[in-house]
Amino acid sequence: MTLRIGMIGPGGMGKAHIERIHTVISGGRVVAVSDVNPDNAKAVAEQIDGTAYATSAELINSPDVDAIMIASYGPAHKPDVIAAIEAGKYVFCEKPLAPTAAECEEIMAAEQKAGKKLVTVGFMRRFDASYREMKKILDDGEVGEALMVHCAHRNPTVPEMYTWDMAINDTAIHEIDTMRWLLGEEFVSARVDKPKKTSLRFEHLQDPLVLILTSESGVRVDDEVFVNCQYGYDIQCELVAEQGVVRLGDQELVHRADKLGRRNRLTMDHNQRFGQAFVTEVQEWITAVSQDRHTGSDSWDGYAAAVVCDAGVAALTADGEVPITMIERPALYA
Ligand SMILES: NC(=O)c1ccc[n+]([C@@H]2O[C@H](COP(=O)([O-])OP(=O)(O)OC[C@H]3O[C@@H](n4cnc5c(N)ncnc54)[C@H](O)[C@@H]3O)[C@@H](O)[C@H]2O)c1
Numbered sequence: 001m002t003l004r005i006g007m008i009g010p011g012g013m014g015k016a017h018i019e020r021i022h023t024v025i026s027g028g029r030v031v032a033v034s035d036v037n038p039d040n041a042k043a044v045a046e047q048i049d050g051t052a053y054a055t056s057a058e059l060i061n062s063p064d065v066d067a068i069m070i071a072s073y074g075p076a077h078k079p080d081v082i083a084a085i086e087a088g089k090y091v092f093c094e095k096p097l098a099p100t101a102a103e104c105e106e107i108m109a110a111e112q113k114a115g116k117k118l119v120t121v122g123f124m125r126r127f128d129a130s131y132r133e134m135k136k137i138l139d140d141g142e143v144g145e146a147l148m149v150h151c152a153h154r155n156p157t158v159p160e161m162y163t164w165d166m167a168i169n170d171t172a173i174h175e176i177d178t179m180r181w182l183l184g185e186e187f188v189s190a191r192v193d194k195p196k197k198t199s200l201r202f203e204h205l206q207d208p209l210v211l212i213l214t215s216e217s218g219v220r221v222d223d224e225v226f227v228n229c230q231y232g233y234d235i236q237c238e239l240v241a242e243q244g245v246v247r248l249g250d251q252e253l254v255h256r257a258d259k260l261g262r263r264n265r266l267t268m269d270h271n272q273r274f275g276q277a278f279v280t281e282v283q284e285w286i287t288a289v290s291q292d293r294h295t296g297s298d299s300w301d302g303y304a305a306a307v308v309c310d311a312g313v314a315a316l317t318a319d320g321e322v323p324i325t326m327i328e329r330p331a332l333y334a
């Protein structure tokens with residue numbers, strides 16, 4: 001049976017997910033769309049031979065839609081996630097689950113009322129083969145205890161609408177989630193170091209910056225966020241453990257040597273760099289939902305990432321460490 005998916009907000013990310021679902025992923029089809037921009041909904045519906053709904057509520061409650069994907073703008077996620085939960089439908093929500101921890105708590109309250117985990121948050125790096133191999137090496141005890149992790153998250157450029165807090169809320173949120181997952185523990189404090197700013201940026205941005213997180217057991221994670229690096233979409237991660245160091249591969253397809261030297265083509269955006277991770281993530285979600293089970297990051301992960309982001313944003317304007325405090329983890333997410 002094909003899972004009939006309704007997509008809310010088919011913009012850049014949503015269209016990339018549709019393309020994957022309709023070409024390389026099996027078991028699902030996007031049959032309905034809605035968008036705050038009705039012309040976009042109509043155009044996408046025509047392309048996929050599906051239905052355009054005037055509102056997300058109508059799409060969510062349609063008997064012709066089995067499960068929901070949300071790829072709209074972050075601040076719009078919460079009401080649609082809650083409506084999907086109330087309709088008893090599995091929902092895949094692109095990161096962030098919601099921009100603030102308080103909104104994520106509302107989502108968790110609705111899910112607990114439903115008594116079942118229905119929400120998956122689109123943290124795709126958990127599905128990347130290199131990160132998975134790094135986690136396996138750590139979990140198998142091959143390098144001993146983790147001590148430090150050095151991360152870099154570099155984007156070629158960002159548009160002017162990218163606000164000052166997005167370096168944390170929109171960009172570093174990936175490392176925040178991936179590091180919680182890799183280390184298997186929560187963070188207790190955040191600090192932001194603010195180096196010399198690149199001249200090739202919009203004036204309102206602190207770019208680059210370094211977010212420094214400390215985990216419950218004392219592991220120190222530093223994350224260089226540099227969103228106007230000009231040269232490529234460059235994701236780095238080096239885990240330093242007691243008996244070894246594990247570094248993320250560069251995802252090279254080939255090793256090339258020519259008169260310009262030994263070099264490799266760089267990826268330029270998230271869809272290129274994490275293309276296979278997105279495929280695995282969405283495939284696992286479709287398979288799990290078709291079997292009536294939850295998979296991937298849950299609402300607690302969305303909440304935890306939001307709490308750390310809130311502290312990171314506070315640290316952007318504060319001097320020194322900002323403590324991170326979380327609510328007790330509800331039993332549903334144990
Ligand atoms: N996992 C990743 O690496 C990754 C990469 C890019 C974007 N994202 C996430 O995906 C989401 C979308 O990002 P994007 O780059 O595709 O943005 P986008 O602006 O290209 O697309 C967003 C779409 O949502 C629509 N929209 C906005 N508000 C809406 C609402 N209230 N109801 C219905 N539709 C609405 C817009 O009209 C647009 O079509 C964001 O949450 C973003 O953080 C994740």
Ligand SMILES: O[C@H]1[C@H](O)[C@@H](O)[C@H](O)[C@@H](O)[C@H]1O
Binds near residue numbers: 170174270
């Ligand atoms: O929304 C995007 C997306 O999440 C990308 O994966 C990230 O590299 C960008 O910094 C962010 O702006």
